Amino acid sequence: MVDAAEARRVAEESREKSWSGQSFMKDVFLGDFRMDLLERLTLEEPDRPEFWEFYRKIEAFLRDKVDSPAIDATGEYPPEVLNGLAELGAFGLKIPKKYGGLGLTHPEYVRVMQLLGSYDGNVTALLSAHQAIGVPQPIKLFGTEDQKQRFLPRCAKGAISAFALTELTAGSDPARLGTIAELSEDGEHYVLNGQKLWCTNVTLADLIVVMARNPKTKRINCFVVEMDWPGVKVEHRSRFMGLRALANGVVSFDNVKIPRENLIGNDGDGLKIALVTLNTGRLSLPAATSGSAKRFVEVVRKWSNARVQWGVPIGKHEAIAHKNAYILSSAFAMESITYVVGELADHEDADIRLEAAAAKEWNSVRNWSLADETLQIRGGRGYETERSLADRGEPGIGIERAMRDNRINLIFEGSSEIMHLFIAREAVDKHLHVAGDLIDPKASIGKRLAAIPKILAFYAWWYPTRWLRWSPWPSFSRYGKLAKHLRYASRASARLARNTFHGMVRFGPGLERRQGFLFRIVDIGLEIFALASTVRHAHKLQTEGAEEAVQAVALADFFARQQRRHIDTLFHELWSNDDARATRVGQDLLAGKHTWLERGITALPYSIDDMRPKPMDVVLREREEQERAPSEGEPAREELRIA
Numbered sequence: 001m002v003d004a005a006e007a008r009r010v011a012e013e014s015r016e017k018s019w020s021g022q023s024f025m026k027d028v029f030l031g032d033f034r035m036d037l038l039e040r041l042t043l044e045e046p047d048r049p050e051f052w053e054f055y056r057k058i059e060a061f062l063r064d065k066v067d068s069p070a071i072d073a074t075g076e077y078p079p080e081v082l083n084g085l086a087e088l089g090a091f092g093l094k095i096p097k098k099y100g101g102l103g104l105t106h107p108e109y110v111r112v113m114q115l116l117g118s119y120d121g122n123v124t125a126l127l128s129a130h131q132a133i134g135v136p137q138p139i140k141l142f143g144t145e146d147q148k149q150r151f152l153p154r155c156a157k158g159a160i161s162a163f164a165l166t167e168l169t170a171g172s173d174p175a176r177l178g179t180i181a182e183l184s185e186d187g188e189h190y191v192l193n194g195q196k197l198w199c200t201n202v203t204l205a206d207l208i209v210v211m212a213r214n215p216k217t218k219r220i221n222c223f224v225v226e227m228d229w230p231g232v233k234v235e236h237r238s239r240f241m242g243l244r245a246l247a248n249g250v251v252s253f254d255n256v257k258i259p260r261e262n263l264i265g266n267d268g269d270g271l272k273i274a275l276v277t278l279n280t281g282r283l284s285l286p287a288a289t290s291g292s293a294k295r296f297v298e299v300v301r302k303w304s305n306a307r308v309q310w311g312v313p314i315g316k317h318e319a320i321a322h323k324n325a326y327i328l329s330s331a332f333a334m335e336s337i338t339y340v341v342g343e344l345a346d347h348e349d350a351d352i353r354l355e356a357a358a359a360k361e362w363n364s365v366r367n368w369s370l371a372d373e374t375l376q377i378r379g380g381r382g383y384e385t386e387r388s389l390a391d392r393g394e395p396g397i398g399i400e401r402a403m404r405d406n407r408i409n410l411i412f413e414g415s416s417e418i419m420h421l422f423i424a425r426e427a428v429d430k431h432l433h434v435a436g437d438l439i440d441p442k443a444s445i446g447k448r449l450a451a452i453p454k455i456l457a458f459y460a461w462w463y464p465t466r467w468l469r470w471s472p473w474p475s476f477s478r479y480g481k482l483a484k485h486l487r488y489a490s491r492a493s494a495r496l497a498r499n500t501f502h503g504m505v506r507f508g509p510g511l512e513r514r515q516g517f518l519f520r521i522v523d524i525g526l527e528i529f530a531l532a533s534t535v536r537h538a539h540k541l542q543t544e545g546a547e548e549a550v551q552a553v554a555l556a557d558f559f560a561r562q563q564r565r566h567i568d569t570l571f572h573e574l575w576s577n578d579d580a581r582a583t584r585v586g587q588d589l590l591a592g593k594h595t596w597l598e599r600g601i602t603a604l605p606y607s608i609d610d611m612r613p614k615p616m617d618v619v620l621r622e623r624e625e626q627e628r629a630p631s632e633g634e635p636a637r638e639e640l641r642i643a
């Protein structure tokens, strides 16, 4: 049984504890608005001709060979699409050239993901799961030279890979991991037993990364497992609301022998490897959703002009104009965030775990909202399938499909709630470092007293300086009309730090349970990051005299104004909210005090009283027994046959 304390212990143990480089967001949470960390980015377009040659090829391939409505309708990737992608080298985007890959830089990689995200969710998920979290990523980060030689060239050529962490009872909480890998007596191999759920690409994969617990040390390990080894079996193909072709399923392991050379990193490092893999792998989703948002811009521009109702194009009605402004400015912000994290990822002195999480969270949430608004602007056509539209002779614009395909982005690779918790933990890291002993309920009185001098030494300087933001010269004046937004962001960052500190003082050790408070703190940090990235991007276009500079600055100005209003609301709601009442109502629901509201609905044809997940072997056994057992009054199968 894993209790809350144990779950927290495991999460804490697998955190990257030290900061290996600079982080814009970490400083924002501490009240230091380090615009200089974004200013050193060039945000230039990639300039390698070799890259653009590949880019044009994959763009043409998508347009000419990938029939997205057919992939969605059949729920399968056609072999010619898989082979074509392999021939292009698309399975080796981030694999270094010396191992047979294309060796794209991160700014190049995010542009490819943007392109894919603008066109086909299924293909994006296939390629992203393979190289952002599948075998190439952990091997690149933690593998030995021998492992790199063995696995990377295969993956680059098109051997599809997958990442298997989730289990029936271990979703967001890895402490519940039940798959085990026991080291053999001679220490030569591990024996793997268990089952993994929702493993993307597994039905097509040649090799997968599996996280399993060593029962002796109780620690988690990370292995490369070949799908054709005895004992590995795909038990079930999962099907979803969107991403209908996703090669996703349940995979089981029955006494699978894993040679020791397939252990990634050291024994016990598995969870950390999985989490670091996810940290850096998270760049695919912000980029893909940015591509999706750019497509929404194209659709609403053309449709809002073309569709005339009540005497004018619908885009002239103020309500639709406002939606369009929101979609357009958001798409610019999403692109800015994508380019910022893409370039940061290649800076060796940058630690991007917070920026990558922020980009994943902000872009996926905003993209979902844009899908909804675009569907609304398309009216009934937004709800109609692309095939039906085309059959009626209209352009088969797949907003309905985009909506289905995009929803999962808020759940996989770290759900929105888990992203908030992850960012919140890092946001208070410095405070825990300094004052952790004082607010630790388990710390002895002696330990608490001993912590006081260190706390006083830090906060006596830190706290007052979070109030003093005055300077005789207006800062950021080189940003022209955008300068005031950066001045606001700088003040907001200091205010955010003060409020985080006030929260620690007010709630003490209970702060970690105050998700309403913490999530707003995180949201303010995310909004400041979005604002700063967008202003930086617009300013870059302005300083280089880009054709679109005037429009980009106007968009950034509009976006920043909206952000500031939103940030002000979040600050207000930090201390003036209905959190306590909402928690009580939520707990009353759990306690069954409101079952009266469930009166007046039909009974379901199946019971949902027992929601415990069942392993596939139990399901299959039960199904078999059901088929064998005659129901009351019905002759048994045997009797029927005789008759």
Ligand SMILES: Cc1cc2nc3c(=O)[nH]c(=O)nc-3n(C[C@H](O)[C@H](O)[C@H](O)COP(=O)(O)OP(=O)(O)OC[C@H]3O[C@@H](n4cnc5c(N)ncnc54)[C@H](O)[C@@H]3O)c2cc1C
Pocket: 129, 162, 163, 164, 165, 166, 170, 171, 172, 173, 197, 198, 199, 200, 201, 240, 243, 246, 248, 408, 411, 412, 413, 414, 415, 416, 417, 418, 421
């Ligand atoms: C299409 C698809 C593809 C996937 N691909 C992969 C893959 O390739 N590899 C892989 O390993 N996994 C994969 N997953 C699993 C995915 O990563 C998990 O669904 C995700 O981690 C959430 O786990 P869960 O669904 O079990 O939700 P749960 O953990 O059961 O959570 C349910 C809800 O509670 C919230 N919640 C949980 N804990 C907290 C908390 N402490 N505080 C506040 N809220 C909380 C969650 O955010 C969520 O909203 C995939 C899932 C899907 C649907």
